[in-house]
Amino acid sequence: MSATATPPSTRGSWPVVDDGQYDGSRIPARVPTTLAVPEELRESQDVLQVNFGPNHPSTHGVLRLIVDLHGEEVVGVSAVIGYLHTGFEKSMESKTYWKGVTFPERIDYVGYQNNGLVYVLAVEQLLELEVPTKAKWMRMLLCELNRIHSHLVFLGTSALELGAISMFWYCFREREMVLDLSELVTGQRMHTRYFQIGGLAEDIPQGFFPECRKFVEWMPHALDDYKGILDRNEIWLERTKGIGVLSARDAIALGQTGPNLRASGVDWDLRRDQPYLHYEQVDFQVPVYPEGDVYARYRVRMDEMAESTKIVRQCLDKLERMEGMPWIADDRKVVLPPREELHTSMESLIHHFKIVTEGFRVPEGEIYVAVESPRGESGCYLVSDGGPKPWRIHFRAPSFVALEATATCLHHALVADLIAVVGSLDAVMGDTDR
Amino acid sequence: MSEWQRLPGYVSHKDGPEMPTVTIETGRIRQACEHARDELGFDVCVDVVATDYLDWGDKGVSGYIGTASGRDLMHPMTQGLQALPELKPKRFSISYHLLALRQGAPRARLQCWADEGERVPSVISVWPTCDWHEREQFDLMGIVFDGHPNLERLLMPEDWEGHPLRKDYPIGGEPVRFSDEE
Numbered sequence: 001m002s003a004t005a006t007p008p009s010t011r012g013s014w015p016v017v018d019d020g021q022y023d024g025s026r027i028p029a030r031v032p033t034t035l036a037v038p039e040e041l042r043e044s045q046d047v048l049q050v051n052f053g054p055n056h057p058s059t060h061g062v063l064r065l066i067v068d069l070h071g072e073e074v075v076g077v078s079a080v081i082g083y084l085h086t087g088f089e090k091s092m093e094s095k096t097y098w099k100g101v102t103f104p105e106r107i108d109y110v111g112y113q114n115n116g117l118v119y120v121l122a123v124e125q126l127l128e129l130e131v132p133t134k135a136k137w138m139r140m141l142l143c144e145l146n147r148i149h150s151h152l153v154f155l156g157t158s159a160l161e162l163g164a165i166s167m168f169w170y171c172f173r174e175r176e177m178v179l180d181l182s183e184l185v186t187g188q189r190m191h192t193r194y195f196q197i198g199g200l201a202e203d204i205p206q207g208f209f210p211e212c213r214k215f216v217e218w219m220p221h222a223l224d225d226y227k228g229i230l231d232r233n234e235i236w237l238e239r240t241k242g243i244g245v246l247s248a249r250d251a252i253a254l255g256q257t258g259p260n261l262r263a264s265g266v267d268w269d270l271r272r273d274q275p276y277l278h279y280e281q282v283d284f285q286v287p288v289y290p291e292g293d294v295y296a297r298y299r300v301r302m303d304e305m306a307e308s309t310k311i312v313r314q315c316l317d318k319l320e321r322m323e324g325m326p327w328i329a330d331d332r333k334v335v336l337p338p339r340e341e342l343h344t345s346m347e348s349l350i351h352h353f354k355i356v357t358e359g360f361r362v363p364e365g366e367i368y369v370a371v372e373s374p375r376g377e378s379g380c381y382l383v384s385d386g387g388p389k390p391w392r393i394h395f396r397a398p399s400f401v402a403l404e405a406t407a408t409c410l411h412h413a414l415v416a417d418l419i420a421v422v423g424s425l426d427a428v429m430g431d432t433d434r
Numbered sequence: 435m436s437e438w439q440r441l442p443g444y445v446s447h448k449d450g451p452e453m454p455t456v457t458i459e460t461g462r463i464r465q466a467c468e469h470a471r472d473e474l475g476f477d478v479c480v481d482v483v484a485t486d487y488l489d490w491g492d493k494g495v496s497g498y499i500g501t502a503s504g505r506d507l508m509h510p511m512t513q514g515l516q517a518l519p520e521l522k523p524k525r526f527s528i529s530y531h532l533l534a535l536r537q538g539a540p541r542a543r544l545q546c547w548a549d550e551g552e553r554v555p556s557v558i559s560v561w562p563t564c565d566w567h568e569r570e571q572f573d574l575m576g577i578v579f580d581g582h583p584n585l586e587r588l589l590m591p592e593d594w595e596g597h598p599l600r601k602d603y604p605i606g607g608e609p610v611r612f613s614d615e616e
Contacts, residue, residue: 031584032562082589089574090598094605125451252477252535255563266535274539364519367452368531368543370480381483381529385490385519392599396481396531404566433589 025250026411032254035407037068037076046070052418054083060157060422061429063403067418074413079406084433089393096359096388097123097197104380105191107395108431110153113139113146114373115395115431116195121276122369122380123197126362129329134322135199136277141212141315142185142194143277143371144308148219149178150374151301151308155226158298158423162239167229174222177215184208198335199328209320216316219309223302230298240295244409244421247292254408255401258376259304260425263297265290270372282314294424301426334360359388368396375399375426395434399427437474441466441544453531453541460546464555464581467530467544471560476532476542479557482567484575485527488601491519524549528577530557548577556582574599 028035041047047068054064062083068076088107092100104119105112117139124131156171179189185208186192186201194201230236246256251264261268269286271279287303289296328335336355337348354360364386370379379396402425409421438447438454443462448455458466470476524547534540548554556579558564568579569588576597579585587594596603 027562031565032558033565034584082587082591085589087598090603090605253562255478255480255561257478257480268535270539273537364517365450366455366485366529367450368481368529368541369452377480377533379481379531381481381531383485386517391490392483392485394481394483396483400566400570401563404563 025247025253026408027250027253028407033404033407034078035074035076035410041070041075047075049076054080060427063422063427063429063432065406065418065422067415069415072414072416074410074415074418077407077410077418079403081400081403081429081432084429086430086434088434089395092393093390097362097390098355098359100390100393101196102191102193104395105193106430107434108373108375108378108397108399108428109190110428111146111150111374111378111431112191113142113195114371115378116193117143118369118371118373118378118380118395119393120195120197121371122367122382123362125369126365126367126382126384127197127334128363129198129331129334131199131329132326133278134319134325135327135329137315137318137322138200138204138327139195140277140279140282141312141319142182144311144315145178145181145212147308147374148305148312149175151305152178154301154374154423154426155298158420158426159230159236161419161423162236164229164233164236167226170222170225170229174219177218181208181212181215184211196328196335198331199326201328203327204319209316212312212316216309216313220306223306223309226302237295239416239420240298240424241293242291243294243417244413244424245292245411246405246409248290250408251292251405254405256376256405257398257401258372258374259297259300260376260402260405262286262288263300264292270370270377274370276371278318282311284308284311294420297424297426361386361388362390370396373398375402375428375431397431397434399429399431400434403427403432438542440473441469450543453543455529455543455545458544458546460548460552460554462555463528463530463544463546464557464560467532467557467560470532470542470544474542475534475536476540477535478533479530479561479564479567480533481529481531482557482564482571483529483531484571484577484599485529486525486575486599486601487522487527488525490522523547524552526550526552526575526577528554528571551578553578553580555580556585558582573597576600 037047047070049068052065052067054062064080066078067074088103092103105116108115152171152175156168159167183189186194246264248264248266251261265288267288272286284307287300289299332351337351341348342352362384364384366383368379368381370377376398378398381394382390383392385391438456442465443459445457445459526548528546530544532542554577556568566588568582571577572585573587573590574597
C-alpha cells in the first residue's frame, strides 16, 4: 500500500497570478492568509466591512472573520483567532507528564481521543516504553470511534448551517451511541483520560464488545440514511458543488492535511503512509476526491466514517480474543501499580506516591510525533531536559492550518458560501487557539 | 557526503528516533528550506516551533528513569545521580518540521538558533503555510521573523505585553481585576 499518484510539485507555486481557470495558484499574493480588497474597489463606497463572529453560531466556536462585501460577493477576508487561547502549552510545562495527560484531550475537544493519543505516544517514544498489543488495538478502536464521532459533528453542524436541520438530529443520534460506548469503557462521555502513558487506564469491561458490535452493524445503515437525505438533495448539491475550491498544489503549499487534503485529490493518510499502533495490520481504503470543493470534503468524511466502521470491526475481532492479556506496560517506574496492591505492598505504595507527587523522569531529548486525527495531522513536539516535567511541549494543530486556507477558498465566493466553506474546513477552535 | 551537507548553511546533523535534526546557520534558513523543498522533495512544512532554553540545565536533574528494557546502569540518572543536559548554543531554537509526501513519509527537522533580539529570516515565500506558524512563534515566544509581511500577534490580544511561552514569563502574572479596589 502506498500513495499511488505523485503529488503535484509546489515548486515556485507562490505567488502565482490567478489565471481564472485555477491552473495556477489562488493563494493571496502578499499575505497568504488574508484576502485583500482589490485596488479598484478600495476607493469605492460600495464595499461594506462586516464582522462575522466571534460568536456567530456557524463559526463553530469563536472564530472571527472580518469580511469585506461588495454586494453579495466576498472581496476581502481576514481571520482573527485566539479567542479561545488558554495557554495549554504553558500550563503543561508546569505539570508532570502523568498529570499532563488531561490537557491534550481538551485541545481538540471533538477529536479528543486522537489528541490524547499523540501526547502519550510522544512520551512513550522518549521513554522507549513498549506498550502491550491489547492496548494498541483498543487505542485504535477508540480513535476510530472518535473519528466517526468527530465527522458526525462536522456533518450535522455543517448541514444545519445550510438549512438541513434534520441532518443534525440524525447525526447526533449516532453520535450519542458513540458517546455511550465511550462511557461504557472509560466512565466518561468525552475527555476520558483513558489513554495512559504505557497503555490504558483500565481493562476493557465485559459488556463492551456486544454493544460495540451492535453499533458497527448499525452504522452502515445510518450512513445510508444520511446519503438518502443529502446526496440527491438539490439544495445541498447546489450549495456545496464547485464552492470553495482548493487545488492540490495550493493545499500542499498551505500545509493542509487530512480530509481537506484528500478532498483536493492528494492521496495521503498517515494511518497508511506512516503507520502507528497496528494500522498496518488492518484493511481500509483511503478516500480521495479530486474536486477540492465543499462537496468533495463532505464526501471524503462520509467515506471515512464507513472505513472507520470497518476498522472498528477488525479491532473488535482482535480484541475479543485478548481476554486476560495485559492492557498497560509493566514498568513500575512509570505506570501506577494496580490499586489492590497498595493495601499489601509497601513498594507499590512508594511507587504510587512517587509517580503521583514527584512524577517520573523522561530521558533528555526532543521528539515530534504525528497521528492522523479526524482533522488531519495532529502532532506533538516534546522537549525533555531529563526532568519530570516537559521543558517545552507544542501541539501541531490541524484546525489552525485548515483555517489558513480560508482566504484561498473564498476566491470570488458569495457571503452564503462563506458559511459552507468555513464549515467544510472543519476547524475546532479549541484546537486552533490552544 | 550525506544529502544534508548540501543544504545551504549546513552546520551539523544528528539522527533521531523519528527524524534527523539538521542544524542550519540562522541567516541561511530560507535558502536551506528552499533547497529542502526543491531538491530533497519536502513538499510540506507541517510545523514551525520555537523553544526557549533559558537556564537550561542550570540546576541539573536527578532521579530514576524507567524504561521497558530495565535500567541502564551506565547512565547516571538511572542510579539517582545528577546529570546535566547537553548545553545549547543559543537561547532559542527554531525548528521546522518537514514532510515529504512520498513512500515512507520521510521527515526532517531543520533547526536554527537565535539569541534574544536576533532576527530569523521568514520562510513564508517557500511555504505560505508558515504565515500563521511564524506569527504564533512571534506572539508567544518573541522570535522576530525578517521579511514576514504581517508579523502581528495572533493568539494573544494585540495590546498584550511580553511573550508568554518564554521561560522568564511568570505564571499567574496577570493582574486580577477589582481585587485591590475595596
